[in-house]
Amino acid sequence: MTIVGSLKDVVRARQPRISALPEMAAAVLILDEDRKVEYVNASAEKLFMPVDPIGCTLSALFASCGATGGDEVFVAVDTSAEPAPMRLRLSDDRLLDCTLRSLSSGGFVVSMDDVTTYVRNAELAERDALTGLANRKALRDRLVERLASAARTGDATAVLYVDLDRFKAVNDTLGHPLGDALLRKVAERFKSALRDGDVVARIGGDEFAVIQSNAPQPAAATALATRLVDLISRAYAIDGHMLHIGASVGVAIAPDDGYEPDVLLKNADLALYRAKAEGRGCHRFFEPGMDERMQARRSMEIDLRRALALKQLELVYQPQFDLASSDIIGFEALIRWHHPTRGLVPPEEFIPFAEEIGVISAIGEWVLRTACKQAAAWPKPVAIAVNLSALQFRGGKLAETVISALAQSQLPVQRLELEITEGALLNNTDDVLNVLNRLRELGVAVSMDDFGTGYSSLGYLQKFSFNKIKIDQCFIRDIDTHADRQAILRAVTSLAVALRMKTIAEGVETEAELACIRAAGCDEVQGYLTGRPMPGGAVMALLEPACSAENF
Structure with missing residues (x-):
C-alpha cells in the first residue's frame, strides 16, 4: 500500500517543507517540472545512500544505485493512464513498488514502498519447501494463465503428470532423509529436461507435474515424456547407495482434453493411472473412456471395502x-x-x-x-x-x-x-x-x-x-x-x-x-x-x- 493518496491533498507548495514528510516510513521524492529531484525525506535519503538524489533525474538516480525496472515510471503520467506501481529491484535484491503522480501545483511526487518481504513470502507460498520447485497451488495458477493465453492464440498446452515408481520402497527401507535427498536429485533432473518457459511442480509425495506450452503437440509432449522416463530411471548415487527408481507419465492436452484447469489436471491423472496399470515405466495419453473406467474402479473399491465390512x-x-x-x-x-x-x-x-x-x-x-x-x-x-x-x-x-x-x-x-x-x-x-x-x-x-x-x-x-x-x-x-x-x-x-x-x-x-x-x-x-x-x-x-x- 502507498501513501500517495494522502499526499495528493497535502502536498501543494512549490517548495514543500511539510514537517510530517521526513518522519514517514515510506520513501518519498518530489520532482520539479523538469523531472529532477528537489526533495527527499529521510527514508528516501537513506535508501539511496551514498548518492545524493537532489538534482538527479529518476533514470540517473536509479542507474547510480544499480536499480532496474524503473524505466517506465513516467508512462502513466505521459499517457494519462491511471497511476500504477512499478516494481523496482535494487542491487541488493530489495524490491520496491514505485508510484508517481502529478501534483496540482506542478511537479511530481514519487512514493516507494519496500515490498521485499511480502514478495518473498508470496514466492515461498508457491514453492515446495523440499525441492524448491513450484507447488500444487503455483502449478494451478500458472496453468490458468497458460490456458487463458492459449485460448487467445489457439496454441495447445500439455500437462504431464509424473509418478515415481518404486520410490516408496526406498523410503521404507532406507529412511525418509535419504528419500528426501532422492527427491531433490529427481527435481534437478526435471529442471535439466525442460525448456525455458516450461513449469515443473511437485504436487505431493513422489508426484510431479509439468506444464508445456508454445510447442507442437502431441509431438512435444511425447518427446518430453519419453525423455523424463529415461532420465529419471537412471541410477542415483546418494550417501553410498545406488538407487534405482522409475517414472510413469500421464499426458493431457488442451483444448482437446479439456479447457478448464481442473479438468485437464484430472485427465492427466487418469492417463497416469493407465500408464501405471500397464506396467509402469511408460507414458500414456488421455482417452475419453478413461474417466468412465475410473468411475467403475472407484465403485469397485467402495464395494470391496463394504464387502469386507458386511461379510x-x-x-x-x-x-x-x-x-x-x-x-x-x-x-x-x-x-x-x-x-x-x-x-x-x-x-x-x-x-x-x-x-x-x-x-x-x-x-x-x-x-x-x-x-x-x-x-x-x-x-x-x-x-x-x-x-x-x-x-x-x-x-x-x-x-x-x-x-x-x-x-x-x-x-x-x-x-x-x-x-x-x-x-x-x-x-x-x-x-x-x-x-x-x-x-x-x-x-x-x-x-x-x-x-x-x-x-x-x-x-x-x-x-x-x-x-x-x-x-x-x-x-x-x-x-x-x-x-x-x-x-x-x-x-x-x-x-x-x-x-x-x-x-x-x-x-x-x-x-x-x-x-x-x-x-x-x-x-x-x-x-x-x-x-x-x-x-x-x-x-x-x-x-x-x-x-x-x-x-x-
Whole structure:
C-alpha cells in the first residue's frame, strides 16, 4: 500500500517543507517540472545512500544505485493512464513498488514502498519447501494463465503428470532423509529436461507435474515424456547407495482434453493411472473412456471395502489328496466374493485390485482367522492351507497375526500351512526370510505356490527350506500330450526329493493327467478331478468317518 493518496491533498507548495514528510516510513521524492529531484525525506535519503538524489533525474538516480525496472515510471503520467506501481529491484535484491503522480501545483511526487518481504513470502507460498520447485497451488495458477493465453492464440498446452515408481520402497527401507535427498536429485533432473518457459511442480509425495506450452503437440509432449522416463530411471548415487527408481507419465492436452484447469489436471491423472496399470515405466495419453473406467474402479473399491465390512466374502475349500494312500491330507482355503448385483466376482479380478488399493492385508487376515477357526472344528485333523499376499509381509506384523489366529482358534500349529508365491521374495528378501523362519520355528509349514512360473524359483529354494513345492497348473494341463512338461515334472519331483520337500500338483482335471503325475513321483494332488472347491458344511460331511476318501 502507498501513501500517495494522502499526499495528493497535502502536498501543494512549490517548495514543500511539510514537517510530517521526513518522519514517514515510506520513501518519498518530489520532482520539479523538469523531472529532477528537489526533495527527499529521510527514508528516501537513506535508501539511496551514498548518492545524493537532489538534482538527479529518476533514470540517473536509479542507474547510480544499480536499480532496474524503473524505466517506465513516467508512462502513466505521459499517457494519462491511471497511476500504477512499478516494481523496482535494487542491487541488493530489495524490491520496491514505485508510484508517481502529478501534483496540482506542478511537479511530481514519487512514493516507494519496500515490498521485499511480502514478495518473498508470496514466492515461498508457491514453492515446495523440499525441492524448491513450484507447488500444487503455483502449478494451478500458472496453468490458468497458460490456458487463458492459449485460448487467445489457439496454441495447445500439455500437462504431464509424473509418478515415481518404486520410490516408496526406498523410503521404507532406507529412511525418509535419504528419500528426501532422492527427491531433490529427481527435481534437478526435471529442471535439466525442460525448456525455458516450461513449469515443473511437485504436487505431493513422489508426484510431479509439468506444464508445456508454445510447442507442437502431441509431438512435444511425447518427446518430453519419453525423455523424463529415461532420465529419471537412471541410477542415483546418494550417501553410498545406488538407487534405482522409475517414472510413469500421464499426458493431457488442451483444448482437446479439456479447457478448464481442473479438468485437464484430472485427465492427466487418469492417463497416469493407465500408464501405471500397464506396467509402469511408460507414458500414456488421455482417452475419453478413461474417466468412465475410473468411475467403475472407484465403485469397485467402495464395494470391496463394504464387502469386507458386511461379510460378503466367504471361504470355500478344495481337498488335497495323498497319491500313495488316496487319503485327504488337507484343504486349500479359497476366497469368494458374492457381489449383491454383479454376482460371483472371480478372485483373479478382485485380489490384485485389493492389493493395489491397500486392503489385501485386512482381507488376508480375515481369511487366515476364518480358515483356522473353521478347520479347528473339522472332525479329522487334516491340514489347512492359506495363501499369503506378498504385501502381507510389509509392516512386520504377519507373524503376530498368525500366532493370534492360532491362539484364538485353538488350531494345532502343525495343521496350518502357508502358501507364498515368488513375488513375496522379490523385494526385501531378507525381511521376508526372517518372517518365514520365525513361522517355521513356531511349527507352521510353508509352501512355495505356483512353482516354475517366476524367474528365480530355483534360487529361492536355496534360501529357504520349504516344506512343499506346489507345481503350477500350467505344467499339469494336458501333460499327457506334452513330453516336455513330463520331463519338467520329473525334474522338479527329483529336485524336491533331494531337498527333502514334498510336491503337490495343482489343476489336475483328467485321468490321463493324474496318471502322468503318479508316474513322475508327485506326493500329492489337487484339482477338479479329485475334488472341487466346496463350502465349509460340505467339508464337514466329507470328513465324517463314514465317508470314503477313495475318490480316484
